[in-house]
Amino acid sequence: QVQLVESGGGLVQAGGSLRLSCAASGGPFSTYGMGWFRQAPGKEREFVAAISWHGSSTYHADSVKGRFTISRDNAKNTVYLQMNSLKPEDTAAYYCAAGSYFDGLVVFRPTNYDYWGQGTQVTVSS
Numbered sequence: 001q002v003q004l005v006e007s008g009g010g011l012v013q014a015g016g017s018l019r020l021s022c023a024a025s026g027g028p029f030s031t032y033g034m035g036w037f038r039q040a041p042g043k044e045r046e047f048v049a050a051i052s053w054h055g056s057s058t059y060h061a062d063s064v065k066g067r068f069t070i071s072r073d074n075a076k077n078t079v080y081l082q083m084n085s086l087k088p089e090d091t092a093a094y095y096c097a098a099g100s101y102f103d104g105l106v107v108f109r110p111t112n113y114d115y116w117g118q119g120t121q122v123t124v125s126s
């Protein structure tokens with residue numbers, strides 16, 4: 001059983017930056033593909049970014065491409081989401097997820113992931 005704990009959320013002004021972290025424990029982190037999703041009130045959970053187990057393949061949603069970057073450090077069992085040039089529409093709860101199956105065709109689907117963190121809130125003020 002993999003446990004995921006996100007951190008790094010907070011309140012930031014538009015144009016600012018945040019770095020989210022997701023620490024994993026209880027499982028072979030380096031064998032899991034990892035993803036970040038977000039969910040705003042009244043909206044469905046939305047794919048943000050994903051990274052393969054070895055870190056060589058990454059995917060980013062069009063809405064964050066060029067502003068957000070996913071990375072991982074397998075030695076620290078941690079995945080990161082660097083968020084730059086934040087916009088008010090980025091306001092949401094951000095969740096990390098781990099999946100034993102990683103394929104570029106399905107990384108966008110929440111159902112592809114086996115484990116989820118509890119989420120961290122990101123609020124961007126205008």
